Structures are given as structure tokens and as C-alpha cells.
Amino acid sequence: MHVSFLAYRRFEYLKYSLALIGLSVITYALHDPSVPPNGGTWLGYTLGTVGAALIFWLLWFGVRKRQYHSHLGQLTGWLSAHVYLGFALLVIATLHCGFQFDWNVHTLSYVLMVLVIISGMYGVFTYAYYPARLTQNRADMGIRPMTMLREVADLDRRCLKIADQMGDKVHQMILRSIERTKLGASLWRNVLGGVGTILGDLTDELKSDVGRSQLPLRPLATPIMQQGGEMTVMYVANQFASAGADQVKELLDLINAKKALVTRVQDDLRYHTLMSVWRYFHVALSIALLAALIAHVVSVFFYW
Numbered sequence: 001m002h003v004s005f006l007a008y009r010r011f012e013y014l015k016y017s018l019a020l021i022g023l024s025v026i027t028y029a030l031h032d033p034s035v036p037p038n039g040g041t042w043l044g045y046t047l048g049t050v051g052a053a054l055i056f057w058l059l060w061f062g063v064r065k066r067q068y069h070s071h072l073g074q075l076t077g078w079l080s081a082h083v084y085l086g087f088a089l090l091v092i093a094t095l096h097c098g099f100q101f102d103w104n105v106h107t108l109s110y111v112l113m114v115l116v117i118i119s120g121m122y123g124v125f126t127y128a129y130y131p132a133r134l135t136q137n138r139a140d141m142g143i144r145p146m147t148m149l150r151e152v153a154d155l156d157r158r159c160l161k162i163a164d165q166m167g168d169k170v171h172q173m174i175l176r177s178i179e180r181t182k183l184g185a186s187l188w189r190n191v192l193g194g195v196g197t198i199l200g201d202l203t204d205e206l207k208s209d210v211g212r213s214q215l216p217l218r219p220l221a222t223p224i225m226q227q228g229g230e231m232t233v234m235y236v237a238n239q240f241a242s243a244g245a246d247q248v249k250e251l252l253d254l255i256n257a258k259k260a261l262v263t264r265v266q267d268d269l270r271y272h273t274l275m276s277v278w279r280y281f282h283v284a285l286s287i288a289l290l291a292a293l294i295a296h297v298v299s300v301f302f303y304w
Contacts, residue, residue: 006128008080017084021091024050028095037098039106039300047096054089055113055293058082059286083124090117105299109292116289119282126278130271137267148265152181155258162251170251177255181262 006014024047033041039048061082065075093113101107138148156178163174 004128005076005079006083006124008076013077013081013084016081017088020085020088024088024092024095036100037095038100039097041098044096044098047092051089051093051096052293052297054085054092055289058086058089059290062283062286083120086117086120090114105292105295109289109296112285112289112292116282116285119278119285123278123282126275130275134268134271137264137271148261148268152258152261152265155254155261159251159254159258162247162254165247166251 027043031037031043038044061078064070064072064078093110097106097110101110159174160171163171
């Protein structure tokens with residue numbers, strides 16, 4: 001049975017994290033230095049050493065997860081410890097500096113650490129929230145997104161086949177709709193979505209084109225309900241009198257089916273992007289934190 005990395009071994013690393021936080025808080029509360037609490041007291045140095053060790057260990061996770069043949073514990077356990085001990089680091093580092101902040105490299109290290117932890121928390125949220133949304137979005141389409149892409153291509157082909165029988169004007173409209181459908185064209189498009197709107201509401205375009213033509217409505221040979229989307233069929237069928245009402249209705253149904261499917265494809269791409277894009281910020285901030293931490297340690301031991 002699959003167990004979430006958050007619940008690994010019955011929340012083993014959560015317990016370790018809470019114990020470490022509790023010990024740090026109790027020691028800090030009992031500590032009574034002759035000067036205001038800061039990183040220069042014996043407790044400050046102790047917590048600073050523990051915090052620095054945690055940072056280097058947490059950064060090593062990026063190496064460990066690429067060591068596929070390593071026997072140093074399960075990767076799920078490493079990830080669980082990475083999450084919970086990363087949260088403990090926030091408390092330890094805050095107590096280390098004694099809540100003393102200023103415009104210097106030491107505060108810069110602290111700020112970068114907080115940003116790394118926040119980005120990591122967002123990463124935990126994405127892995128807890130989006131996989132279920134992905135599964136729900138792919139319902140009846142299988143587990144491979146290529147299935148949805150092939151279905152979009154098939155709908156395009158069917159739309160063009162019908163449009164070819166309705167004249168050049170409809171054919172050009174369908175081609176324009178296909179050309180404007182650009183799935184995964186950019187990072188922001190994936191994050192923000194909206195590809196469904198790129199298709200344009202082709203039915204509205206056809207209807208507005210009929211309105212500009214100012215042609216009188218003629219009764220259709222095939223009775224059709226004149227409500228909601230069905231009214232569009234009457235408009236289009238009157239504009240393209242050579243097309244049968246059933247043919248027009250089939251085209252509009254295919255267009256609407258494609259719009260719904262493209263929205264699902266875009267949701268799939270957006271979920272995948274949101275599950276991965278945070279890593280770029282997390283890794284970049286982690287590298288910056290490492291550089292700032294080294295500068296912090298060097299300045300303390302050599303210039304203080």
C-alpha cells in the first residue's frame with residue numbers, strides 16, 4: 001500500500017523534528033546570558049552549528065535523490081526528513097540569532113533560508129494537492145496525456161472534413177481556430193491556462209458573421225430546438241444554406257467538444273508545470289543560501 005512521504009514510518013521524522021524544536025525552545029528559554037540573546041553566546045554558537053549542519057544535510061538531498069544505487073536509506077525517508085527537519089531549521093535559526101536582525105550578510109543568510117523553506121513548503125503542497133487533480137482531469141482518458149492530444153488532433157481532422165463540405169469560408173474559420181490552438185507554447189501559458197479561450201468561440205464568430213450579413217432567416221428543413229446553442233445552428237444553417245442542419249449541428253458539437261478537451265489538456269499541462277516550476281526557485285535560492293552561509297561563517301570566525 002502506498003504511504004505518503006509525510007506519513008513515512010508513522011511520521012517518524014515529524015517526531016524527530018518536534019523533539020529537536022522542543023529541546024531548542026526549552027534550552028533557549030532557560031538560557032540567561034549576560035547580554036541580549038544573539039549568535040555570539042555559547043547557545044548561539046551551538047544552535048548555529050546545528051543549523052549549519054542541517055542546511056548542508058538538506059542541500060545534500062539534491063545529490064542523494066540522483067544516487068539511484070545508494071543504500072543510504074530509502075529516498076522516501078530522505079524526503080520525509082528533508083521536509084520536517086527543514087521546518088525545524090526555521091525555528092533553530094531564529095533562536096540562533098536571538099531575534100536580532102540588521103542589514104548585513106547574517107540577516108541575508110536568514111532571509112534566503114526562509115525563502116528556501118517557503119518554496120519547499122509550496123512544493124509539499126503541490127505534491128499533496130495536484131496529483132489527485134491530475135487523476136481526476138484524466139478520467140476516462142487513461143494515464144497518458146498523449147491520449148488527450150491525439151483526441152484533439154482527431155477532432156481537428158473531423159472538423160476539417162465537415163468544413164470542406166461547407167465551403168471555403170467555413171474551412172478557413174476552422175483552420176484559423178486550429179492554428180490558434182497552441183498547447184504548452186510557453187511557461188506562463190501553462191501556468192495561467194486559457195488555451196480554451198485561444199480557440200475563440202467559433203460558434204459566436206459564425207453567428208456574428210451571419211449578423212453582419214443581414215440575411216433573412218429561413219426555416220430549416222430539419223426541425224431543431226431554437227434554444228441556447230441550438231439557435232446557433234439555425235443562424236449558421238441560414239448563412240450556409242448549402243449545408244444541412246444536421247451537418248452544421250455536428251460541426252458545432254465537434255467545436256464545443258474540442259474546446260472542452262483542450263481545456264482539460266491545458267489543465268493537465270498547468271498542473272504539471274505548477275508541480276515542477278517551484279523547483280527552479282527552490283534550487284536557485286538554495287545555491288544563494290549556500291553562498292551566503294559560507295560568507296556568514298567566514299565573517300564570524302575571521303572578522304569578529
